[in-house]
Amino acid sequence: MIELKELSKQAISGQSRLTILHPLDLLIPAGQFVAILGPSGSGKSTLLGLMAGLDTPTTGDVILAGTSITRLGEDALAAFRSRTIGFIFQAFHLVPTATALENVQIPMEIVGRRDAKRRARDLLAAVGLSEREHHYPSQLSGGEQQRVAIARAFANEPSILLADEPTGNLDYTNGMRIFELLRQLNQEAGTTLVMVTHNEELARAADRAITLRDGRVVRDNPTLSIEPLPSG
Numbered sequence: 001m002i003e004l005k006e007l008s009k010q011a012i013s014g015q016s017r018l019t020i021l022h023p024l025d026l027l028i029p030a031g032q033f034v035a036i037l038g039p040s041g042s043g044k045s046t047l048l049g050l051m052a053g054l055d056t057p058t059t060g061d062v063i064l065a066g067t068s069i070t071r072l073g074e075d076a077l078a079a080f081r082s083r084t085i086g087f088i089f090q091a092f093h094l095v096p097t098a099t100a101l102e103n104v105q106i107p108m109e110i111v112g113r114r115d116a117k118r119r120a121r122d123l124l125a126a127v128g129l130s131e132r133e134h135h136y137p138s139q140l141s142g143g144e145q146q147r148v149a150i151a152r153a154f155a156n157e158p159s160i161l162l163a164d165e166p167t168g169n170l171d172y173t174n175g176m177r178i179f180e181l182l183r184q185l186n187q188e189a190g191t192t193l194v195m196v197t198h199n200e201e202l203a204r205a206a207d208r209a210i211t212l213r214d215g216r217v218v219r220d221n222p223t224l225s226i227e228p229l230p231s232g
């Protein structure tokens, strides 16, 4: 379960204070698949980064599976994150000096998994990259890097998977393949899945769609009933 309480984010730009995310309360039950929609700049990546503890809120609290991550120290947060959260970044963030296989292996080695290499191979196969195991990120296309990032996010079987436009850089076929993998993980392992997307068709497959605009939730409903936004 993901609980956000009065969560907000402001940034200082020059002399002024910019509100990126207005105070927000949100409850996402364990196992739910939530799509986050909204125009560019509406705060989607900021919200996801706060949920993952990658960014600190200006006010409020993030509670993941009963643990308030805003109160954890740096080391405890890092340990909690590697056990509990998988994160797929909008811009992959692969380790440039590690091969595709090593990138997937790293998070499992951090938590001391013995089958890290074998599992990394299986995960790369699942995203269709068996032939690319020994390539470095610079030798991979954008879509291939994204698929390595997805395999890495799955590595420790996270109970919460946060994905920032995971299919944004992929062609239709690879996009659907990744989307199916995410949905499968959500349905079979009961992983809570929060996915930012610009694709309304993909959002329809979610249990719930939340739309942001100018740092506020302007719509939050079961996806099957996507209605037009009120104008303005």
Ligand SMILES: Nc1ncnc2c1ncn2[C@@H]1O[C@H](COP(=O)(O)OP(=O)(O)OP(=O)(O)O)[C@@H](O)[C@H]1O
Pocket (backbone or CB within 6 Å): 011, 012, 013, 018, 020, 038, 039, 040, 041, 042, 043, 044, 045, 046, 047, 090
């Ligand atoms: N550290 C920062 N300092 C100042 N402004 C920031 C900072 N981080 C984000 N912003 C601003 O906050 C707003 C929300 O950014 P965010 O990246 O969350 O948008 P987004 O909805 O993910 O957009 P996109 O669809 O383009 O990825 C943007 O206007 C952005 O310029």
Ligand SMILES: [Mg+2]
Pocket (backbone or CB within 6 Å): 044, 045, 046, 090, 164
């Ligand atoms: Mg973004």
